[in-house]
Amino acid sequence: MYDLIIKNATTIDNQPISVAVTNGKIEKVAQEIHDEAREIFDANGLFLSAGWIDAHVHCFEKMDLYYDYPDKVGVENGVTTIVDAGSTGENNIRDFYEIAKNAKTNVYALLNISKNGIVTQDELSDLSRVNETKNIERINELPEFIIGIKARMSKSVIGENGVKPLVMAKELQKKVNLPLMVHIGTAPVALDELFTYLEKGDIVTHCFNGKDNGILDTNGKIKEFAKTAYHNGVHFDIGHGTDSFNFEVALRAKEEDILADTISTDIYSRNREYGPVYNMATTMEKLMFVGYSLEEVVTRVTKAPAKALGFTTKGEVKEGFDADFTLFEVANEAKELRDSNGATKEVNQKIIPKTAIIAGKVYNI
Ligand SMILES: [Zn+2]
DSSP states (O other): OEEEEEEEEEOTTSOEEEEEEETTEEEEEESOOOOOEEEEEEOTTOEEEEOEEEEEEOOOTTOSSSOOOHHHHTGGGTEEEEEEESSOOTTTHHHHHHHHTTSSSEEEEEEESSTTOTTSTTTTSSGGGOOHHHHHHHHHHOTTTEEEEEEEESHHHHTTOTTHHHHHHHHHHHHHTOOEEEEEOSSSSOHHHHHTTOOTTOEEESTTOOSTTSSBOTTSSBOHHHHHHHHTTOEEEOOOTTTOOOHHHHHHHHHTTOOOSBOOOOBOHHHHHSSSOOOHHHHHHHHHHHTOOHHHHHHTTTHHHHHHHTOTTOSSOOTTSBOOEEEEEEEOOOEEEEOTTSOEEEESOEEEEEEEEETTEEEEO
């Protein structure tokens, strides 16, 4: 007998779907399943996708600048897997892990190359805080938790150090063979110089920020080097955050067929409570306003982040994969959306997560 059967759900391409789960894994996927199970979840009227993955959050409650609680940004928003993007470094990531492992939400981390993570805003202004030996030690100690590395490369973070922190991050990446996420923002480093260090698979977060040092030139076109990098496989991630998502940049990029590869929130307590982020669904709605289809936004919070971050059993509704699902409605309701620069847009469609299922456990929202 199965542990759980989810019945009568609808896929995003409007097909009926039922899923049977045992021991936290997907055992069977079909249009209809009539077998026995300990628990039946009737998903009539709901869309079912693989559990949403947020590739950029801040969820270590003991930090002062950017902090939150895993389940507040995760399961309560219909997000089954969250990746903390560099809140902590080799000196404090073990504390974070001890707390994070008790969350209902699946929590993973990108290791900040600076030892204490974002304890202060300028964690890479003093490079004595980057200790490669200890970074490698920690990565080897917590392979089930640390899935990549993070370097924040903008003026307020790096001080006078120019590209040096990025060079150090790339050296570490070569040794540990993990994904690297690079935060972009105000110069220095100038974005064209920064991009010369990036390779296929490297993740640029805050890709559609509205800052001068962003991907949009003064004529409203996407800068040539950014386009080339994108087409060569540098991964563009939204990382909305308080300051880093601009409708105009996202719209102009869409006009040139540059769609973000993944949709992430860069959520933490303040931008969750007071906006402009609020939650993952709102961030997805913003990209739908930009012109992405429902399928395109859902892929960008499931299969795409799983692939970019090396989750080999997440992101798809497939036999043998983890039994993580998000069940949601798309309702025709008016809503105002606001970007990081205060621009507002009226939309008539809302994405409303109703239930998150994590390793076969049902959490109604
Ligand atoms: Zn962030």
